[in-house]
Amino acid sequence: SDVTFVVGQEQQKVFAHRCVLACRCQAFQGMLSQGPAGREDSPSSASLQGPFILGNVQPEVFLAVIEFLYTNSVTLNSHIVLEVLTSSVEYGLQDLCKLCIKFIKDTLSVEQVCEALQAAVTYGKADLQQHCLAFIEDCTAAVVRTQGFHELSDVVLAQVLRSDHLSVDELDLVQAVREWAHVSSAVLERPVPEVAALPVQELRLPLLAPSELAALESHNQQDLLIPVESIAAAWRSHALRRSSGVPIRLCRPRRGTRPRDHHRHLDPHAK
Numbered sequence: 537s538d539v540t541f542v543v544g545q546e547q548q549k550v551f552a553h554r555c556v557l558a559c560r561c562q563a564f565q566g567m568l569s570q571g572p573a574g575r576e577d578s579p580s581s582a583s584l585q586g587p588f589i590l591g592n593v594q595p596e597v598f599l600a601v602i603e604f605l606y607t608n609s610v611t612l613n614s615h616i617v618l619e620v621l622t623s624s625v626e627y628g629l630q631d632l633c634k635l636c637i638k639f640i641k642d643t644l645s646v647e648q649v650c651e652a653l654q655a656a657v658t659y660g661k662a663d664l665q666q667h668c669l670a671f672i673e674d675c676t677a678a679v680v681r682t683q684g685f686h687e688l689s690d691v692v693l694a695q696v697l698r699s700d701h702l703s704v705d706e707l708d709l710v711q712a713v714r715e716w717a718h719v720s721s722a723v724l725e726r727p728v729p730e731v732a733a734l735p736v737q738e739l740r741l742p743l744l745a746p747s748e749l750a751a752l753e754s755h756n757q758q759d760l761l762i763p764v765e766s767i768a769a770a771w772r773s774h775a776l777r778r779s780s781g782v783p784i785r786l787c788r789p790r791r792g793t794r795p796r797d798h799h800r801h802l803d804p805h806a807k
Contacts, residue, residue, distance in 0.1 A: 540587040548595040650684030676704040680712035697738035703792035741770035777801040
């Protein structure tokens with residue numbers, strides 16, 4: 537070998553050949569030709585001969601990238617695949633990215649699907665995004681209890697909540713969003729109403745029965761999760777026995793919505 541990388545907190549040494557890395561990957565070609573980068577978050581070296589310091593990547597992840605560059609194949613597992621996907625995007629390795637996406641699809645689980653969806657949105661992988669959303673739609677009740685769900689960004693959560701095919705009742709979904717909002721509020725150190733502003737716009741409050749809506753309104757006084765205007769609009773739809781002033785999408789039952797007597801009044805096509 538003629539180049540050495542010192543990888544991760546463990547400072548594991550990885551040996552490679554410049555000619556292989558440079559011809560297989562433009563990012564490595566630029567790295568190896570420029571020498572030290574002079575920044576903590578970038579590969580650096582004492583001289584052009586290295587070693588190159590890669591402190592922010594796991595050795596197992598970097599070794600998977602190196603394996604791909606040498607063999608055009610890769611050994612993956614569920615613990616590293618999302619980080620390897622990230623590296624494939626950073627290094628511009630489209631074929632490695634495709635292998636990661638195929639592995640994610642083949643091994644997708646309730647625990648990992650939200651993290652995979654977040655990555656798919658972040659990296660603009662529409663096919664993986666659709667696959668993850670379909671998985672969430674089939675297993676919604678289990679997915680909303682995972683840590684990954686609580687770590688979704690507000691934009692991605694709002695996207696999930698727009699689906700008509702979520703297999704969970706709206707009342708359970710409201711509670712899941714409340715739990716997500718409290719976790720996000722603690723992590724981001726921002727008020728609950730602020731972090732939840734976007735996702736709560738997708739909650740279908742008119743689907744709740746009057747008794748459920750009254751309980752929600754009482755609970756809402758504690759954290760102000762849902763804007764008063766949204767609750768008032770739901771009450772108005774009950775009073776007028778139609779979806780007056782409420783967007784049609786918010787009156788449409790999802791796949792998992794439990795039927796309630798008043799739903800027939802919300803459907804403009806009901807007889």
